[in-house]
Amino acid sequence: MNAITNVSRRGFLTAAGGLVLGVVLPERSKLEAQQFGGGVLPGAPAAIKPSAYIHIGTDDSVTFLITKSELGQGPMTSLSQILADELDCDWSKVRTEFAPVDTTLYGPVQGVVGSMSIRTLWSPLRRVGATGRAMLIDAAAQKWGVDKSQCRTENGFVINTSTNDRLSYGSLTDAAANLPVPANIQPKDPSQFKLIATPVKRLDTRAKASGRTQFGIDSRQPGMVYAVVERCPVFGGKVVSFDATKAKAVPGVKDVIQISSGVAVIADNTWSAMQGRRALVVKWDEGPSATVDSAGISKMLAELNQQAGVNARKDGAGADALTSGAKTLEAVYEAPFLSHATMEPMNCTADVKADGCDVWASTQMQTPSRDTAAQITGLPKDKVRVHTQFVGGGFGRRARTDFVSEAVEISKAIGTPVKVTWSREDDMQHDWYRPAASVKLRAALDADGWPTAYAADIACQPFPMVEKLSRTAVQGFDDLRYKIPNMQIDYHMASTHVPVSYWRSVGHSQNGFFIESFIDEMAAASGKDPVEFRRRLLADTPRMLGVLNLAAEKAGWGKPLPAGRFRGVSAINNVGSFNAQVVEISINRGKLKVHRVVCAVDCGHHVNPMILRQQIEGGMVYGLAAALKGEITINRGRVQQANFDTYDVLRIDEMPQVEVHIVASTEAPGGIGEAATPGIAPAVANAVFAATGKRIRKLPIRAADLA
Numbered sequence: 001m002n003a004i005t006n007v008s009r010r011g012f013l014t015a016a017g018g019l020v021l022g023v024v025l026p027e028r029s030k031l032e033a034q035q036f037g038g039g040v041l042p043g044a045p046a047a048i049k050p051s052a053y054i055h056i057g058t059d060d061s062v063t064f065l066i067t068k069s070e071l072g073q074g075p076m077t078s079l080s081q082i083l084a085d086e087l088d089c090d091w092s093k094v095r096t097e098f099a100p101v102d103t104t105l106y107g108p109v110q111g112v113v114g115s116m117s118i119r120t121l122w123s124p125l126r127r128v129g130a131t132g133r134a135m136l137i138d139a140a141a142q143k144w145g146v147d148k149s150q151c152r153t154e155n156g157f158v159i160n161t162s163t164n165d166r167l168s169y170g171s172l173t174d175a176a177a178n179l180p181v182p183a184n185i186q187p188k189d190p191s192q193f194k195l196i197a198t199p200v201k202r203l204d205t206r207a208k209a210s211g212r213t214q215f216g217i218d219s220r221q222p223g224m225v226y227a228v229v230e231r232c233p234v235f236g237g238k239v240v241s242f243d244a245t246k247a248k249a250v251p252g253v254k255d256v257i258q259i260s261s262g263v264a265v266i267a268d269n270t271w272s273a274m275q276g277r278r279a280l281v282v283k284w285d286e287g288p289s290a291t292v293d294s295a296g297i298s299k300m301l302a303e304l305n306q307q308a309g310v311n312a313r314k315d316g317a318g319a320d321a322l323t324s325g326a327k328t329l330e331a332v333y334e335a336p337f338l339s340h341a342t343m344e345p346m347n348c349t350a351d352v353k354a355d356g357c358d359v360w361a362s363t364q365m366q367t368p369s370r371d372t373a374a375q376i377t378g379l380p381k382d383k384v385r386v387h388t389q390f391v392g393g394g395f396g397r398r399a400r401t402d403f404v405s406e407a408v409e410i411s412k413a414i415g416t417p418v419k420v421t422w423s424r425e426d427d428m429q430h431d432w433y434r435p436a437a438s439v440k441l442r443a444a445l446d447a448d449g450w451p452t453a454y455a456a457d458i459a460c461q462p463f464p465m466v467e468k469l470s471r472t473a474v475q476g477f478d479d480l481r482y483k484i485p486n487m488q489i490d491y492h493m494a495s496t497h498v499p500v501s502y503w504r505s506v507g508h509s510q511n512g513f514f515i516e517s518f519i520d521e522m523a524a525a526s527g528k529d530p531v532e533f534r535r536r537l538l539a540d541t542p543r544m545l546g547v548l549n550l551a552a553e554k555a556g557w558g559k560p561l562p563a564g565r566f567r568g569v570s571a572i573n574n575v576g577s578f579n580a581q582v583v584e585i586s587i588n589r590g591k592l593k594v595h596r597v598v599c600a601v602d603c604g605h606h607v608n609p610m611i612l613r614q615q616i617e618g619g620m621v622y623g624l625a626a627a628l629k630g631e632i633t634i635n636r637g638r639v640q641q642a643n644f645d646t647y648d649v650l651r652i653d654e655m656p657q658v659e660v661h662i663v664a665s666t667e668a669p670g671g672i673g674e675a676a677t678p679g680i681a682p683a684v685a686n687a688v689f690a691a692t693g694k695r696i697r698k699l700p701i702r703a704a705d706l707a
Contacts, residue, residue, distance in 0.1 A: 019056040019173040021132050053099070054083060054128060056136075060156055060170035062089045065099040068112045068121075069364050070204060071394040072618075073673040074611035075117035077202045079125060081607050082118075085195040086129025086187050089169060090156035096203060098388035101370045103381075111365035113399050113502055115575040115671020118607060122669045126187040132176075134185045139176040140167045190605070190666065199610035204390070216362030216389040217421065219349040224417040225254060227410050228273045231262040231430050234286040234637035235497045239263060246279035256280065259409045261402065266414060270421050289497035290637040297496055297634065298334065301438035304459035305332070309490030312458075312474045318488030321453035325444025329525055331518060333441065334698045335510035337632035338434035338503055339647055344392025345427040350407035351417035356383045357408065358417075362391040364398040372401040373408045395622070396502030400432050428647055429639040433632055434503030435461040435494075437473070437510045441518045444486075449526025450536070453486040458511075461494045463501050468493070475507030476515055476678070481544050481573060482537040498634065504622055505674040508574040512678025513627075513685065513699060516570040520686040521695065530569050530686065531557050543602050544573055546663055547580040550600035554661050555582035564588070565595065568687025570679040576670025577603035578663075581620070581679040583656070585687040590703040594624065594656040594684060599676055601660065604667035612672050613660045619676035620658060625650040627681035631700050 055063040064083055068075045080094050101110055133153050140158035141148040144165065152159050157166045190196070207213045232238065242263050244256035252272025257264050263282055267273035322328060349360040350373070357377050363369045366386050374381045391398060407420040422430075437460040444453040456477050462470030469491050471478065477489045503509055523533035531552050538545040548571045552558075557567065564586045571580040584596040599616050606612050629648040633640045641647035685696035688706065696705055 018058055019132065019135065019177045021054050021128050053105070054087075054132065056087075056089075056132065056169055056173045058170045058173055060090065060168050061093050061095055062087065062169075063095045063097060065097050067099045067106050067110055068117045069366070069388060069391055069394070069398075071112070071364065071391040071398075071673075073117070073615055074202060074608065075112070076204050077200065078118055078607040078611055079121055080203060081195045081198070081200060082122060082125045083129045085193055086126045087132050088153040088155070091195060091200065093156060094203070101366045101384075101386045103367065108367070109365070110367040111363070111399070113364060113396060114506070115673045115675070118669045119576055119671055122605065127185065130187040131182060131185045134182050135176040135179055136169055136172050138179050138182070139172040143167065143172075143175065196605070196607055197609065199608060202611065213390050215344055215392050216349070216360060217344055217347045217392070219360040219389065219419060221349060221351055221360070221417040221419075224349065224419055225266050225268065225414070226270045226273050227264050227266045227407075227418050227420045228270065228277050228423070228426075229259065229262045229264045229406055229420065230277050230280055230282055231426070232284045232286065233429070234284070234290050235499060236289055237284045237286040240283040240285050242283065243281040246281070247276040250276040250279055252276075255414065257410070257413055259406060259413070261406055264406070264410050264420075266410065266418065270419075274423065286637060292497060292637045293635050294336075294633045297436055297498075298438070300496075301334070301436065301459040301494055302332065304492040304494055305438055305440040305457040307492060309457055309492040310469045311488070312469055312491050313478050313487060313489040315484075315488075316486035317453070318486060319442070319453070319455040321486035322442055322444045322455060325452050326447045327445040327449075327525060329441075329443045329445070329521060331441050331521060331695070331697060332438065333514045333517065334438045335436065335513060336630070336699060337436045337498060337500075337634075338509075338626055338630045339428050339431045339632050339641065340393075340395045340397035340503060341428065341644070341647060341649060342393030342395060342397055345424055346397070346403035346422040347420060348403045348407035349417065349419040350404070350411040352377055352408060352411040352415075356385065358385045358387065359404060359408065360387045360389055361404055362389045362394075362398060363401070363404065364391065364394045364396070365401065369401050369404045372405050376405060376408045377412055395504040396506070397432065399502050402432075424644070425642040428642050431632075432499045432501035434509060435463065435473075435498075435500035436496075439511075439514045441514065443518070443522050445522065445526055449528055451482075451484045451522055454482075454484045455488045455490075456514075457490050457492060459492040459494050460507075460510075461496055461498070461500050472502075472507045474511070476511035476572070476574065479573075480515065481541040482519065482534075483540055484537070497637065504619065505574055505677040508572065508674070508678040509623070509626070512570070512572045512574070513681040516572065516679070516682030517685050517696065520568075520682070520689065524689070529558075534569070534571055538571070543578045543663075543665075543667070544571055544580075547571065547578045547600040547602050550661055550663060551580035551582045551598050554600065554659060555584075555596075555598035557582060566687045566691040568683045568685065568690060570683040570686065572679045574678060575672075575674050576668070577601060577672060577675040578670075579616070579675045579679050581676070581683045583680070583683045583687050585684060585691065587688070587691050587706050590706050592628070592684075592688070592701065592706055594654075596657045596659070597680065597683075598659045599661065599679075600663065601672070601675060602663035602665055602667075603670040603672050603675060604665045605669045606662060606665075606672075607669070609662055612662060615672045616660045616676045617658050619674055620680050621650055621655070623677040623680040624656075624684070627684055627699055627701060629700050
């Protein structure tokens with residue numbers, strides 16, 4: 001990691017003078033390649049290019065170009081903390097901007113999924129900050145005519161330790177920019193951190209609270225018109241014909257055109273466009289999927305699990321060892337399609353001209369958004385500019401580019417800037433959903449009740465599309481940490497007309513429920529305490545065992561509870577982090593109440609404990625809403641849910657008390673935005689068993705399951 005380079009100027013800098021630093025990110029490339037299905041990412045450059053830039057201005061400001069999206073998970077603050085700590089700059093002088101899309105500078109795929117922000121930029125940003133600090137020290141030493149060992153840095157100044165003279169970073173940047181870049185500069189020892197692991201206030205809070213933050217839906221461009229799109233209610237359906245007479249009669253409606261995804265109504269404002277869409281008459285060819293329903297999909301998944309699958313993992317004798325146990329168990333679990341239900345519905349503003357295209361979007365994936373626009377317009381990729389906006393919730397939904405393609409296609413057709421806005425109903429019924437899944441689980445226990453064999457047959461629609469084995473579909477199973485000598489995991493590819501994609505914590509979101517619920521079943525069958533059962537099976541996984549023990553201790557596991565209260569537990573590793581949860585519930589007249597959740601998390605080195613707690617709480621609540629309420633159902637090929645009245649989320653009075661306990665660790669940072677989502681459903685389901693003796697094997701949890 002000595003490939004750090006300074007360049008004289010960049011087009012995005014308007015300040016005169018200063019020091020510009022970049023750093024290559026091989027760790028990022030490897031991690032993100034794994035996240036996107038393994039192997040080399042498409043379009044990867046032949047040589048590694050600089051891919052993160054920081055400008056230290058002559059006015060002492062430090063401008064950091066963020067290559068990630070800010071979805072509310074806090075990378076704008078946390079990544080800046082990493083840089084500022086190593087640079088030893090004045091935190092109050094740190095500024096941020098979203099970086100432009102440039103594969104030669106930032107790598108083949110610019111964006112964020114899989115809780116990758118801190119994981120991929122931790123080491124590179126520390127090195128670039130440390131290198132910048134070293135160059136500023138060298139520049140000061142030369143000005144003073146002293147050895148650099150006589151200099152130290154503090155809060156944006158280089159200090160002469162002999163004379164206490166001080167030179168600001170801003171006064172040194174021009175000189176430092178002309179120095180050779182030192183190689184192999186070592187970052188700080190963690191004991192020297194001043195900002196890292198400190199709960200500094202978020203950089204984006206004030207602007208958000210005052211309404212100054214620019215989300216995608218806030219975009220306004222000169223001469224802009226507004227559009228909404230009428231899409232076929234059945235996925236894959238096509239327009240046969242449409243009558244726009246009544247739509248065009250609505251005041252403010254300017255035009256009605258057909259595009260790839262349906263029929264677009266263009267108007268002077270969004271309300272007029274929506275009113276015009278209501279008056280639009282469209283005849284659809286709904287295709288063969290118009291007869292599909294949820295019951296049929298569920299039946300198909302269950303049948304797949306009875307067939308031969310593709311092996312994803314085999315330890316020892318695999319499933320053959322199931323016959324040798326003193327006791328065997330078998331259970332089938334099921335999870336439904338889920339919507340992302342982001343608070344900011346999908347939207348995009350595009351301005352297509354003959355010589356270029358500008359896109360303003362709340363997107364998780366800047367590079368694919370640019371590539372989509374280039375493909376539609378026929379323009380070279382370097383003529384497409386993506387202006388990354390703040391994101392009002394992503395959860396994986398904004399990793400897709402369908403909302404971008406609609407805006408670009410309409411703007412190209414009409415020759416003016418256009419903002420396409422999705423209604424809540426559009427967003428709910430034309431999502432890329434968390435796939436429905438079914439798993440058949442089997443286990444064999446020895447005479448003492450300890451597992452000797454374990455097998456899972458997983459039926460799930462793949463994403464990204466693969467020919468045989470979907471790694472996202474088997475997440476959590478393929479690296480199961482419980483020590484069982486014989487294990488076999490098989491995958492069964494499902495196919496439906498329902499579009500599916502990443503959902504917060506991806507395959508772990510359903511597989512965590514399957515795995516941790518069945519572990520509890522095994523513990524009950526062996527007559528053992530669920531925590532003690534896990535402890536023995538996790539003896540060789542100290543970090544997982546550590547969070548399990550911490551959560552159990554803080555929750556008072558084994559101690560008496562008030563009458564009517566019951567506990568459940570789960571322990572999950574995903575996105576490079578380990579998370580255990582203990583919940584307390586009550587059931588009163590068929591109504592389940594989650595009173596308390598104790599979360600323990602080991603995410604390696606952490607940057608901002610306040611943001612970490614926020615993300616653990618948010619991820620847990622997102623998973624709890626899905627466990628108790630979340631379900632997308634299909635009838636006549638159509639999504640039946642349309643808004644929060646039919647796809648409910650957790651309400652304020654349903655919010656449990658949440659305690660987050662962070663394990664101090666020197667391990668490499670893991671992700672945090674998705675770490676807590678998978679563990680809450682099984683913890684609650686296991687508590688329901690403790691309360692009722694009934695197993696929850698299908699989500700969401702219903703009143704009938706509690707009787």
